[in-house]
Each structure stands twice: as structure tokens, then as C-alpha cells.
Amino acid sequence: MAFSSDLDQITRAAAGDPAAVRALVNRYSPGVLSLATRMLSDRGEAEDVTQETFIRAWKALPDWEPRAKFSTWLHRVALNLCYDRLRKRRESLPGELPDLADTRLAPHEALDQSQRVRAIEAAIGALPERQSAALTLCALQGHSQAEAAEIMDVSVEALESLLARARRTLRAHLLEGSQSA
Amino acid sequence: MTEDRLIELIESWGADPSAFPEAERAAARALLAANPARFAAAMAEARALDEALARMPDVLPSAALTEALVASAPKPKRAGGGFRLPKFAPWAPASGAAALAAGLFMGLMVAPTASADSDTDDVQALLEEAIGYDPAALSEGIVE
Incomplete structure (x- = not known):
């Protein structure tokens, strides 16, 4: 469904088309932010993860190959960034079990x-x-x-x-x- | 579809059978319809949790975050801006040759006339070849 229009917007966003960039942000940032907020229980950190996710997305756009849905890829990046932060939290509190x-x-x-x-x-x-x-x-x-x-x-x-x-x-x-x- | 498997599905995916894995959905619906009392407790518990989760508010990005995300995107390539390499100018070699010829001409005009005639003839020929006419003739006002 959104697959082909994704590809079109990705191609245009990679060329710097402001409308396509904004469309991708509007479509996907709520889901990414929501996932990060639920995972991290911290709005500030969730916003950082959202920004990092999109920075990685922008870098990946020029070479984007539609093997997976953009949405799936984006959420996976965000989730892995959340895992990284949660791991660092655990490492910064050695010996403490998560309560x-x-x-x-x-x-x-x-x-x-x-x-x-x-x-x-x-x-x-x-x-x-x-x-x-x-x-x-x-x-x-x-x-x-x-x-x-x-x-x-x-x-x-x-x-x-x-x-x-x-x-x-x-x-x-x-x-x-x-x-x- | 066994009863135990249906309980697992309800506990995993909630009370709405449309959320069950597609391959098991029809059989699960049939078993639920055949014996609703058997699964009523599991369905009620699952439904309560589904409803609680459905009431969770959406997490929406602030305007500032949205603008930051947009600002971090690739910028459009500007047509007229930035450093550009000079384009090839087809007249450049010709202007170089003209400058060379002019230099030679001026040098000849101000050079001592006591140089050997044979050398003067050679330079004259070279000049004629470079600029296409006899500069000596020009200096005498006979070039047409």
C-alpha cells in the first residue's frame, strides 16, 4: 500500500525535496517517538533516539533499496538504538538488577x-x-x-x-x- | 485447534480474534463460537487489558522535534550556488596565440636592428606564420 509511495518519497527526499522530507517525517516520526518513549520511559531520551533514527535514515536514503518497508527498517533502527541505551543504563549501574x-x-x-x-x-x-x-x-x-x-x-x-x-x-x-x- | 491453543492465542493476541495469526483465525473463531462459556473468563481478562491499552494516549512529536527532524534532512542541490569549475572556452587557445604573436611583434619592433639578416628573416617567417601576416609590412602601412 504505502510501499510505492514510500519509494517515490524516499527518492525525492534523498534529492532534498523539502515536501518529501516533511511527508516522511510527518508519517513516521510519531511511531518512532512512541516506540522509543514506551521503551525508554523518558521523553527526552526518546526524542534523542528519534533524531538519531532519522539522521541514519537520511544517510541511508541515497542508497535505499526497497528490500523491506521503510517503516519496518526505521522502527528497527529505533528499536536497536533503544536497546543500546537500555544496555548502557544497565552498564552504568553494575550489580543492580532492574526493578x-x-x-x-x-x-x-x-x-x-x-x-x-x-x-x-x-x-x-x-x-x-x-x-x-x-x-x-x-x-x-x-x-x-x-x-x-x-x-x-x-x-x-x-x-x-x-x-x-x-x-x-x-x-x-x-x-x-x-x-x- | 485445541482449547489450550485457543487460550494461548487469547493470552497473546487479546480478545479480538482478528488479531490472531491468520492461519489459525478461522478455527479459533469456530471453537469460540462452539463453546463461549469455556473461554469467557480468558476473553474477559484479555478484553480488559485490550481496553486499557486502547486508552493509552498517542505520543506525538512536538513542533520543535518535527522541525529538527526536517532540518537534519539532506538539503536540495542548488542550481546556481557553490563553487564551479571554469567552463572550457574555445577561444582560449586563439587568445594565447594572439598574445604570443603580439609579444613577438613588440619584441621585434623594439629589438636592435643590427641583428644578422639571416636571423631577422627567420624571425620574420616565424611571425608571419604565427599571426598570419607580415608585421614588417604592417609597420610600413602596406597591409590591406
């Missing part, structure tokens, strides 16, 4: 919508990184199974397993939170 953020609501807190959203965001951010990526790509961004698997460089079966574990953890965590409220 699950406490997304449960305190008893006095009402379960209003914004609190639910924050609790889910925190719970997704606290998932192991590949589970978080699988959930974000499939459940939040609506990528097809094949696309999400390609972005993550895993089989669809492995993706399904990651999703099952992510949803189970999220459900348990959120259920626990609502019961304690």
Missing part, C-alpha cells in the same frame, strides 16, 4: 483515567525490553505480526511468546494495583 517500577496505586488514590494511564505506562516501561517492544509494536501501534517480528528480528512464534508474557505480567501487575486500591 519493576511500582505501578500499583496507593489505597487512597482513586483510579481515575490519568492514573490508569500512568500506571500502564510505568508497567510497560518496567517490562523486560523485548516484551515491552512486542507489546508496543503489536498492541499499541498496531503493526502486523509479520512486521513486528521483522522489526524485532524474531520469528512470529517468538513474538507470540513475548506478547503472552508481557500481557500476563501487565495484567497481574495492574490487577494487583486495582485490588489494593
Whole structure:
């Protein structure tokens, strides 16, 4: 669907056509930023990853060969940059195991919508990184199974397993939170 | 499609069968329709999570980020700008030859006339060949 128009826009963007550049940015930056935000739970870092992703994209455009969808390639670059940052975070805190953020609501807190959203965001951010990526790509961004698997460089079966574990953890965590409220 | 497999699908992909892998979708729908009570609890749990995830707000780039992304893109190649190599000028060799001839001519005019006649003849011939006429004749006002 967007494949051929992607190629046309990529070709024009590579030549510096401002309209094509803006079209690519408008079309793909929300998905890239959203993925990075969910993965990193940090808006500033997510914006840095988005910028780095697009800088790499601009460099790649002149030699772009449509072996994969541009969207898939772009999200894979972004995801790998997120993995790099998460690894550096772990390395900067040697000996510390990643804690699950406490997304449960305190008893006095009402379960209003914004609190639910924050609790889910925190719970997704606290998932192991590949589970978080699988959930974000499939459940939040609506990528097809094949696309999400390609972005993550895993089989669809492995993706399904990651999703099952992510949803189970999220459900348990959120259920626990609502019961304690 | 087994019951256990259908539970796995619900737990992985959620309560909407259209999200299940295509190859298993039809069989999963048939099993769900055949025994809805058996899967009601799993479906309710999955649906609650689906709805919670669906309420998550979109993450949208700020105008500043959008402009930064656009600004980092390749710039259009300007037609008139930048350093350009000089183009080949077809008259350049001719002007060089003319300058050479003029130099020789001036040199001859101001040179001492006491040089050997044979040398003068040789230079005269060379000049004639280079500029196409006899400079001595020109100096005497007989060139047409």
C-alpha cells in the first residue's frame, strides 16, 4: 500500500525535496517517538533516539533499496538504538538488577483515567525490553505480526511468546494495583 | 485447534480474534463460537487489558522535534550556488596565440636592428606564420 509511495518519497527526499522530507517525517516520526518513549520511559531520551533514527535514515536514503518497508527498517533502527541505551543504563549501574517500577496505586488514590494511564505506562516501561517492544509494536501501534517480528528480528512464534508474557505480567501487575486500591 | 491453543492465542493476541495469526483465525473463531462459556473468563481478562491499552494516549512529536527532524534532512542541490569549475572556452587557445604573436611583434619592433639578416628573416617567417601576416609590412602601412 504505502510501499510505492514510500519509494517515490524516499527518492525525492534523498534529492532534498523539502515536501518529501516533511511527508516522511510527518508519517513516521510519531511511531518512532512512541516506540522509543514506551521503551525508554523518558521523553527526552526518546526524542534523542528519534533524531538519531532519522539522521541514519537520511544517510541511508541515497542508497535505499526497497528490500523491506521503510517503516519496518526505521522502527528497527529505533528499536536497536533503544536497546543500546537500555544496555548502557544497565552498564552504568553494575550489580543492580532492574526493578519493576511500582505501578500499583496507593489505597487512597482513586483510579481515575490519568492514573490508569500512568500506571500502564510505568508497567510497560518496567517490562523486560523485548516484551515491552512486542507489546508496543503489536498492541499499541498496531503493526502486523509479520512486521513486528521483522522489526524485532524474531520469528512470529517468538513474538507470540513475548506478547503472552508481557500481557500476563501487565495484567497481574495492574490487577494487583486495582485490588489494593 | 485445541482449547489450550485457543487460550494461548487469547493470552497473546487479546480478545479480538482478528488479531490472531491468520492461519489459525478461522478455527479459533469456530471453537469460540462452539463453546463461549469455556473461554469467557480468558476473553474477559484479555478484553480488559485490550481496553486499557486502547486508552493509552498517542505520543506525538512536538513542533520543535518535527522541525529538527526536517532540518537534519539532506538539503536540495542548488542550481546556481557553490563553487564551479571554469567552463572550457574555445577561444582560449586563439587568445594565447594572439598574445604570443603580439609579444613577438613588440619584441621585434623594439629589438636592435643590427641583428644578422639571416636571423631577422627567420624571425620574420616565424611571425608571419604565427599571426598570419607580415608585421614588417604592417609597420610600413602596406597591409590591406
